[in-house]
Amino acid sequence: MSDRTKPHVTVLGLGRMGAPIASAFLVAGYPVTVWNRTAAKADALVAQGAVRAATAAEAVTAGSLVIAPLLDHAAVRQALDPIASVLRGRTLVNLANSTPDHARDLAAWATGHGADYLDGAMLALPETVATPDGFFLYSGSRRAFTTYRRELEVMAPAHYFGADPGAAEIHDLALLGTGYAALTGFLHAAALLDTVGTSPEVFAPLAARWLHGMAGFLPELAGEAGRAAYAGGTSTVDLNRAGVDSLIQLSRASGITTDVHEPLKALLDGRSADGHGQDSFSSVFELLRARAPEQQ
């Protein structure tokens, strides 16, 4: 039974993320209208108490808070461009993965049509929606974030990154990049161990333990990079060059690709060749960070 004192929530897009999001609002007692391009995906939510809208325009008209966990930027534009006029006076929360520039474009477009715009990025899996294990990032209208904070927290713990609509996407991509590097490292290692009969399932708990320890190392790494203070570290460039070199040699001898670690080796070699072999591993940051054009 929905609570009439709560704002009416519209969810556009009932894919892997949209369906549990709509369900979470129903469980929390919100009146919920749903729309999906493929209408049948709304069936279970309608059985749970959601109202099915026949069109995206009908769905947007029903809600003061419009949440759009659609596939990507193109899908958002395809769904919303033809119905821009009904956005006026509503708050649009775009949860599709996109780039900062796409987020800024959409913010300007939505604001131009009289909507309050919040860009969101979901650091969660379908099964961690509405649990403390997921978290969502937001940027754009501070008024929208403040007004609907309680509703945003229904989906996941909510973090606001400021008025630039692109800020949530930059932070999202940075986190994805961190994860991709770690997970690709795991898959490479699993392929390596496969050659000696250790299965990925057996390796996974060991890797998880190691990654947990690595996470504890981040504050030290961040402190060194943040202060550009690389002297006296225990894990030096040259020490890690040797480690990465051994890994590449073993990969080659085992018939495993060296593509994953060659870029890191090139960075460490570059740092060492510049006379920084005894600096901390974190000094690789100096080769990665953006430079003024005249320094490139």
Ligand SMILES: NC(=O)c1ccc[n+]([C@@H]2O[C@H](COP(=O)([O-])OP(=O)(O)OC[C@H]3O[C@@H](n4cnc5c(N)ncnc54)[C@H](OP(=O)(O)O)[C@@H]3O)[C@@H](O)[C@H]2O)c1
């Ligand atoms: N899945 C994850 O683990 C996960 C985690 C974090 C973030 N994300 C992000 O969350 C977003 C949604 O992902 P998802 O996993 O829920 O995707 P999904 O299961 O593939 O669902 C995509 C949704 O977008 C709709 N859609 C696609 N193209 C459309 C168009 N042109 N017009 C209207 N609707 C369109 C689909 O409608 P139909 O049902 O009609 O195809 C469906 O509702 C993505 O940006 C993804 O990167 C996903």
